[in-house]
Amino acid sequence: MRLALCILPAIAVFAAATPAVAKDITVQMKNMGKDGTMMVFEPAFVKAAVGDIIHFVPTDKSHNAETIEGMLPDGIAHSIGGMNQEMTLKIEKPGLYGVKCKPHFSMGMVALVQAGKAPANLATANAVKLPGLASKRMAPLLAQVK
8 A cells, every 4th residue: 555655646646747749731732622622731720749750741743831931820930841742830839820832822722720829929920911712711710729
């Protein structure tokens, strides 16, 4: 019994100190989405946690993924993925991460990653000026932020 009383607190301390397992999340870059929409990321809105890794995979050719300047948490550098290549985005800080396909940005090919709750950069992300269709598609993604 005495041994159990010593071991249980040690187990509790170890469990609290063990970091949560990061998730790998896949987002596909597609010419046509499931609903018939042209030039999309699927899913276009992702909830993630700090430590998670988002894999933007070019399911169809002629796409890239890159972050949208101004739609990143403070201190996070802009990332640019190559054409027809997977881009990985490691979530290092809580906040919103805007993503676009550069060749199809004007056609509205955007995605949004929310890391954590109540992102500090929500107002900043809302203030970023996007081209017509990109702005129209980003608005409902920003509306999902909670």
